[in-house]
Amino acid sequence: MAAAQVWSVDPRTGKPREEVAAEATAEEIDRVVRTAHAVRDALADRAVRAAFLRTAAALLEETASHVVEAADAETALGPGRLNGELARTAFQLRSFADIVDEGAFLDIVINHADDSRTPPWPDLRRIKVPLGVVAVYAASNFPLAFSVPGGDTASALAAGCPVVVKAHPDHPATAELCASVLRRAAAQSGLPQDVVQLVHGFEAGVELIRHPLVSAAGFTGSVRGGRALFDAAAARPHPIPFHGELGSLNPVVVTAAAAAERGEELGAGLAASMTLGVGQFCTKPGLVLVPAGADGDVLVKELTHGVSEVEAGVLLDHRMREAFVAGVAERAALDGVEAPVTPGAGGEHTVGAGFLAVDAARLAREGAHDLLLEECFGPVTVVARYSDDAEITAVLSRLPGNLTATLHLSRAESAGEGHGAALLAALTPLAGRVLVGGWPTGVAVAPAQQHGGPYPATTSTSTSVGGTAIERWLRPVAYQTTPEALLPPELRDANPLGLPRVVDGRREAGVRAEGN
């Protein structure tokens, strides 16, 4: 039986662009994973890994015009956004190269033997080692930053793990192009190209998660797809870590005082954030608690104005367009739900942005309106009008886990007056990133970043953006009473590699700046 063909499709027309590849069969997955496993030791040298990541960043930039052209043709995200995403992706690769060089991620702790203890302590030296082959499931909405050359791949390679990426069907040509860039970078760095491999196909993705030589997985996508893979990872004879980012409502709370102080600004900011990238950000604000009454009306009026001015846009694929149109219709049909700007079908291939408004009281108790507490992918948000703080906390207490939660306060509240601290405390359990002011779309690639929150935002307690994302692909090993001659150089007394370490309770600074 011939393997199914993989086509690149133009979402602006719904027409196939080109045949890109074939879906991988079970035999091919087995071969790909075995090849990745066989070359894993090539990634043992940190200096080579760092050079590889930097070369990948440089080659990606050199190939930028081709990559952006392909990605735009397949995703309709536009060259402006895609050039920015490419720059961010290259920066991310270089950030992980810095992290590899610096070496704090190895979490080295050394305890010399201590006979004064009861019982005596033997010499113990702890370091983190790579888990093995990592499966990466690319996202639809970030064809670069959360796909083949994205954060999961970069952090796994930085950890020393070969990567097999399962391409997203919305941008297979971009995936092929990026995989060839990474493989070329590997070769130029003296590594086997097979430290990065690419496969296509839904069934191939399921085979991949089940393969005995796959050691961990990273995923960005829907709750349905992510949960199915999470379940498969957990059901293996030998379960593996599955770090999945599945879905997030990203609640926003606007206090009455904030609305009174800057309702217009907030309405305009919300309109921009919820329609960014045609509403296809994982961090899109999907539920906004706005005070009832005149101050809140100002915000809603400006939101109405802002959203009305947004042109119809093209979603990543036609299946998403259908899901969006059906999803907003179902939500708009609920009792007491109004659509100041009706979201839904735009032209034949586009969707129009809009938003829904509802009394917060309807969300405070279980019922049909729970649908409004589920993510709806695309340019729509739900504005829930509340009458008091009790209604805010009642709604918050019903929310699932989120990537982000945002609080807008007045100047006085920001200075510590009133209920600001209480509201912040109510938002913290809900999310991995908590903002006071600003909007959640836009995730800085910074060491302090946390892009991951309680389920279903994430299936683990990890982050997929920022330096600590590397932790996902490592496990600690402690060497006991191991002679100096046999110890990895990272663990020798003289610290020949100049790594940051904690030795007998004292921190040894590394030779490179820490925490970059």
Place this chain on the structure above:
Amino acid sequence: MAAAQVWSVDPRTGKPREEVAAEATAEEIDRVVRTAHAVRDALADRAVRAAFLRTAAALLEETASHVVEAADAETALGPGRLNGELARTAFQLRSFADIVDEGAFLDIVINHADDSRTPPWPDLRRIKVPLGVVAVYAASNFPLAFSVPGGDTASALAAGCPVVVKAHPDHPATAELCASVLRRAAAQSGLPQDVVQLVHGFEAGVELIRHPLVSAAGFTGSVRGGRALFDAAAARPHPIPFHGELGSLNPVVVTAAAAAERGEELGAGLAASMTLGVGQFCTKPGLVLVPAGADGDVLVKELTHGVSEVEAGVLLDHRMREAFVAGVAERAALDGVEAPVTPGAGGEHTVGAGFLAVDAARLAREGAHDLLLEECFGPVTVVARYSDDAEITAVLSRLPGNLTATLHLSRAESAGEGHGAALLAALTPLAGRVLVGGWPTGVAVAPAQQHGGPYPATTSTSTSVGGTAIERWLRPVAYQTTPEALLPPELRDANPLGLPRVVDGRREAGVRAEGN
């Protein structure tokens, strides 16, 4: 329907000692978990948590004679061992108090806003927060150190999580006594007693892992029981982390040169390690690769002598005794397996230590002898005689994950000659702790410790012993553009709590010694 009674049983006679409690019903589990959840904020203050852990250590020592008496009556482990275990448990509680005080576990990373970046970085401040109620499943073989007052409980409380312990049925009276000590310590520290609660019963344990307000679980026990709970944790609507230590073979490799150099010493050391605590350590060496020929014979002869001298011992319960007797008989009946000292039934309530010997070649390929690669709980080990290094690596490649792996080298090999490094490299992927020399039984409570290895040794990449065990009960939260007045004090610019932090890439030392 009346709840089933929980009896304390004397394993030396098989007779019930006393009725201790009743098994918790589903309603009771719900009430217990809700109570624990309701008091979680009481643990927010680090200073109070540290004081609580130190008070618990002191009260445990004050109550030592009662606790050891109860534990000995229920487990037959003997007062010598149990007094040592109690001292270790108190030390562990104090170690976590030190870790709480020091604060490095909060993993604080601060990036001030940086407009020079493209796109600009917002102010981001990352800290770790407790997950919520933790379920702890106590172990049979360590009634203190891996049970009610043990490492899972201590690390979870240190992280700021209330704990519900599911008692092990082999020592319910000890569990009740220890729970009352911990609850008394809580009260003396100004905390609600319900930050620690105890439940009994198999079904209660299943209810517990399924409860929506349970946020994570720690487990030490069998593959069967642990896997069932792991599966239940993964199958929840909202899956939770399950850190389980399930089983380990703890392979040992003795090189020909090591056997030639000190075969007698190694034989005697192995006899002592495999029979320690009647062979009921998670780290018992269960498979020992010994060279064929005269040098290996010296080791085996001394092992034979050492094991023959071990008196019959009492296992933790009669079910284990039956499993041991049946397990060793099934193994001994395999083709080509000899029993130089026959393990099995001793007296009516005891078992005799022994060991089995087999050609390593029989373990190098799939077949009936795979049974010898499964842990057999109790005083037995398998000595596999190999003819060359290829046979060693062939057997190692067939092993599941382990807590420990041990290598015995000659002096010259330890100095770097020959195959020492290659063998060490072959053992590292198999385990969380790799020893060169010494024996794996005995797990130092030290910062560099790693008590956790690839599945089935552990269901996650974490450790259950040592300071980093606290990481299991935390998740990161990043605060974005949050005004100083609303930030937790840990994240304020002035660092009023004197915590170790990484700020804009520079490490701020804390006011307390790091890495204890």
